[in-house]
Amino acid sequence: xxxxxxxxxxxxxxxxxxxxxxxxxxxxxxxxxxxxxxxxxxxxxxxxxxxxxxxxxxxxxxxxxxxxxxxxxxxxxxxxxxxxxxxxxxxxxxxxxxxxxxxxxxxxxxxxxxxxxxxxxxxxxxxxxxxxxxxxxxxxxxxxxxxx
Amino acid sequence: xxxxxxxxxxxxxxxxxxxxxxxxxxxxxxxxxxxxxxxxxxxxxxxxxxxxxxxxxxxxxxxxxxxxxxxxxxxxxxxxxxxxxxxxxxxxxxxxxxxxxxxxxxxxxxxxxxxxxxxxxxxxxxxxxxxxxxxxxxxxxxxxxxxxxxxxxxxxxxxxxx
Numbered sequence: 592x593x594x595x596x597x598x599x600x601x602x603x604x605x606x607x608x609x610x611x612x613x614x615x616x617x618x619x620x621x622x623x624x625x626x627x628x629x630x631x632x633x634x635x636x637x638x639x640x641x642x643x644x645x646x647x648x649x650x651x652x653x654x655x656x657x658x659x660x661x662x663x664x665x666x667x668x669x670x671x672x673x674x675x676x677x678x679x680x681x682x683x684x685x686x687x688x689x690x691x692x693x694x695x696x697x698x699x700x701x702x703x704x705x706x707x708x709x710x711x712x713x714x715x716x717x718x719x720x721x722x723x724x725x726x727x728x729x730x731x732x733x734x735x736x737x738x739x
Numbered sequence: 740x741x742x743x744x745x746x747x748x749x750x751x752x753x754x755x756x757x758x759x760x761x762x763x764x765x766x767x768x769x770x771x772x773x774x775x776x777x778x779x780x781x782x783x784x785x786x787x788x789x790x791x792x793x794x795x796x797x798x799x800x801x802x803x804x805x806x807x808x809x810x811x812x813x814x815x816x817x818x819x820x821x822x823x824x825x826x827x828x829x830x831x832x833x834x835x836x837x838x839x840x841x842x843x844x845x846x847x848x849x850x851x852x853x854x855x856x857x858x859x860x861x862x863x864x865x866x867x868x869x870x871x872x873x874x875x876x877x878x879x880x881x882x883x884x885x886x887x888x889x890x891x892x893x894x895x896x897x898x899x900x901x
Contacts, residue, residue, distance in 0.1 A: 598748035603900055605788055607849050610826065633747075644847045646829045684838030687805060688831045691845060724805045724866060728828035733849045 601633035605735040613722035616711045625732030626707035632698040636738030641694045645732035648687040654718035656680045663704035687724035749901040751783040757894035764872040766865035775893050776861035786852035786899035793861050794845045795893035798876040800869035805832035807866050810848045813858035834867040
């Protein structure tokens with residue numbers, strides 16, 4: 592008798608970042624706290640899923656936050672925006688909520704650094720990250736990569 | 740007997756549970772348990788982290804609503820439930836009148852592994868306006884008939900990461 596133990600979720604790498612304050616965004620892209628990860632895919636996989644979890648809360652009564660996923664380019668020593676990775680979060684009503692963004696990419700060879708960047712759309716559409724609605728509790732964001 | 744391990748996964752001891760029969764839960768200003776969120780879990784012996792993921796639906800019960808949830812664990816020494824930590828709180832919804840929030844949330848918490856059994860559950864309360872858990876606010880079935888009392892069953896997935 593033999594068994595083939597198979598899984599499509601390989602080498603899940605997960606990092607938690609402790610936070611004790613909210614992240615006050617600006618109108619320029621900045622690194623989302625706790626979103627950076629260096630990951631080497633499993634040889635058996637085809638794709639890699641990047642996942643980031645945190646919470647957000649309003650600063651202005653209307654919030655419009657723009658996210659994008661970037662990768663480190665060792666050749667230019669800069670962070671390149673990954674095509675098709677922009678996400679806009681918009682709330683009209685003093686909102687708060689959970690953030691769970693997932694991106695799937697083709698597997699690469701060797702290690703790669705990935706991180707999310709975020710900004711307020713304008714100075715009148717601001718929001719906070721990692722904070723609850725009453726801004727007295729702060730969520731520890733998590734980032735993970737998994738080969739599938 | 741032989742075993743061929745084709746691929747190596749570091750996700751193990753996956754457990755899931757889903758409500759078989761539920762009623763709506765009206766939010767109040769005091770914490771209450773979320774249906775089907777209570778589980779006693781024993782980590783994989785090689786676990787480093789444990790991921791707790793609970794999914795449920797929430798709908799406004801006034802004209803606005805903000806909820807807050809927290810992950811709690813049972814302390815067998817004190818025979819009491821306690822917060823896992825101050826960083827295991829999340830909130831959702833809108834607090835402005837006529838905002839009418841409706842959302843389906845997956846609450847994801849990552850916690851350090853432990854030895855033996857641990858009992859975990861998710862509690863929630865309303866911090867502004869009103870919310871009802873597990874309500875759908877109505878759905879249209881395949882014959883395009885409105886089912887205003889349709890409920891959405893919550894479920895929990897928990898697993899170890901080695």
